[in-house]
Structures are given as C-alpha cells and as structure tokens.
Amino acid sequence: MRNLAVVVGSLLLVGGAVAVVVADQERASAVAEVKAQIQQVEQELDASRGENLQLAEKLTALRSQIAEQDAKLADTTGFLK
Structure with a gap:
C-alpha cells in the first residue's frame, strides 16, 4: 500500500x-x-500619424484659400474683380 501511495504521489x-x-x-x-x-x-x-500630418497640411492650404475667397466675396467695393 505504501508503494502504491509513493507511485501515485510521484x-x-x-x-x-x-x-x-x-x-x-x-x-x-x-x-x-x-x-x-x-x-x-x-x-x-506611426503610419497614420504621417498621413494625418499630410492631411493637416492640405487642410491648412484649403483653409487659407477659403479665407482668401471669403475676403474677396466680402469686398463689396471691388465688385467682382
């Protein structure tokens, strides 16, 4: 019985x-x-950060174009120059 217990324990x-x-x-x-x-x-x-940087540059350029166009449209004295 002891041997069986040793074997099972092992x-x-x-x-x-x-x-x-x-x-x-x-x-x-x-x-x-x-x-x-x-x-x-x-x-x-890292790849998406690079893409975001490129898109931010494009967005900045587009915003400046929009600002220029808004300034031209707001100029009522020049009337469609």
Missing part, C-alpha cells in the same frame, strides 16, 4: 511539474504574441 508530482512547465510555455508564447501585436499597432499608429 505521478501526481511529475504531472504537476509538467502542467506548470506547459502553462509557463503558453504564458511565454502569449506574452510574445501580445508584444508582436503591440509592435504592429505602433507601426500602424
């Missing part, structure tokens, strides 16, 4: 150790996957 100990190792490997792979996703999101964010 099997449980080995099984627990294997479960801990497997869980640690899964955690490590999950952490690596999350880091890869973070890197991808940072790259997409």
Whole structure:
C-alpha cells in the first residue's frame, strides 16, 4: 500500500511539474504574441500619424484659400474683380 501511495504521489508530482512547465510555455508564447501585436499597432499608429500630418497640411492650404475667397466675396467695393 505504501508503494502504491509513493507511485501515485510521484505521478501526481511529475504531472504537476509538467502542467506548470506547459502553462509557463503558453504564458511565454502569449506574452510574445501580445508584444508582436503591440509592435504592429505602433507601426500602424506611426503610419497614420504621417498621413494625418499630410492631411493637416492640405487642410491648412484649403483653409487659407477659403479665407482668401471669403475676403474677396466680402469686398463689396471691388465688385467682382
């Protein structure tokens, strides 16, 4: 009976150790996957910042054109110059 208890205890100990190792490997792979996703999101964010900067430049140019046209339209003394 004692031998059976030692064998069962040893099997449980080995099984627990294997479960801990497997869980640690899964955690490590999950952490690596999350880091890869973070890197991808940072790259997409950098790309969108560049696009936003280009769009902001275009918007500024369009706003200045609109301001010039508004000034011409507001000039009632020049009447359609």
